[in-house]
Amino acid sequence: MIEEGFSHPKVRSPRVQVEEALAAMIRPLPPGTQLPPEPTLAKQLGVSRATLREVMRTFAERGILTRRHGVGTFVASRIPVLESGIEILESIDSLARQMGLETHVAALEVLERKATPKEAEGLESKELIDVLVINRVITVEGKPVADLRDIVPLDYLRKEELEREDFHGSVLDLFLERGNPMLSISRTDIIAVSADAKFARRLHVSRGSALLKLAAKLYSYDEKVVDYSISYFVPGQFRFHVMRRVTHA
């Protein structure tokens, strides 16, 4: 019996192959470049036009390509691919690393306790279930830039696991690496708040200065909230942006 246990088949399906090949083909092309006609391209990539079309349509949906009936298919703006804003689900940690910054975790505090009513609401739970609370301040070059708090139901994460899996600051990354629970989407609310005395001290800002507050719910495939996180960011240190496409175009 040969061990298998892979979810990635050795022989990728034509569609996946075409996705990769087409992406590689597009990458170096300047925006506005016209692609070869579908029949030609299909022959080049060794698939049928139908399969190619399905891939091209998803690329158009993503904003990588622009299709014009009777005219052709063109490479669209490259802008959204270059910089990754928060349109992709990534941890603050990965984001910072991409920017070439080194983040450190300070004032890490991990405890298990019952959820407060507000936290239970964030977790979309009717009861005050047992949760793991992770508090910490993120610093860049010695300066505090964010205050993070994650609330995770004990079903998904326990204190012992956190130490075993060498936690480096991100519950999201931990879940992704572990592959469990299966994550689907997150919803982040964005609010501006004034720093009270507590945050002023923790983040080294003056009281009353504006902070960006992000309240994020991370959902699993079965639509449970597996992580409710509240973060406060110091303006100027971290910049958030959203890329949006014109619907349908």
Add this chain to the structure above:
Amino acid sequence: MIEEGFSHPKVRSPRVQVEEALAAMIRPLPPGTQLPPEPTLAKQLGVSRATLREVMRTFAERGILTRRHGVGTFVASRIPVLESGIEILESIDSLARQMGLETHVAALEVLERKATPKEAEGLESKELIDVLVINRVITVEGKPVADLRDIVPLDYLRKEELEREDFHGSVLDLFLERGNPMLSISRTDIIAVSADAKFARRLHVSRGSALLKLAAKLYSYDEKVVDYSISYFVPGQFRFHVMRRVTHA
């Protein structure tokens, strides 16, 4: 000769029809529900299976559907469809209307002048070009909720056009209706700021209270910035959120 001049044809293409029909069909279904097989569904919707498949694949791409080879197509999590956050490019105006609120434009001020250095930077222009500046305060039920400023190069919009096209508060909507310039994406930076005396007065908040500042660049297809807008939002009145999917899943 019949006047046409619409960019929305009366007879929607089969694909668009199927998109709408399928979306309507999915909406009431609970997550996990299996859809009819493709041939059946295609017949029901009156299109070929190829066309249906292109639509279904984009829906899967959006996370609305889940497809399993050899098994079937299923309704995925409904969460992202329910509320539309700022992941879709929509004007504040349309957003408010969807929430069932009625917005009013107050303190409208339109002028043509040279761009300031900061504005030119926002427009990604090296020169201090001539621009149309639109200032106004948005109110809901008499209360101010947002202060908006749009800076548009005169090439794309002139003062006269604004009056002709019965401007109701949104440059984005105007461009979309007019179909010119062709829009591709927008990039919005999100920052928290404290209200200075000017904004405190305009938005009826106390000085120093936190405001959400959005700086958005709206790009056309040829990657020019056609609208640089700066908005200040009063917390509590408007809530922004972002939905993000786990990459690829």
Add this chain to the structure above:
DNA sequence: ATAATGTCTGTTGTCTGACAAGTAAAGGGC
């Protein structure tokens, strides 16, 4: 009996070839 194997059914995935519809530019008549 039980476990492995084969078979059958229903589904999505892919292919082929054809025609329809839209766009833009070349060509022709005035």
Add this chain to the structure above:
DNA sequence: GCCCTTTACTTGTCAGACAACAGACATTAT
């Protein structure tokens, strides 16, 4: 010169067929 027609090219849609896959069931060998 100007306007209309024609033409070539591209994407959009269609129809029908077969392949690949997953799961349930029956069959067989041990």
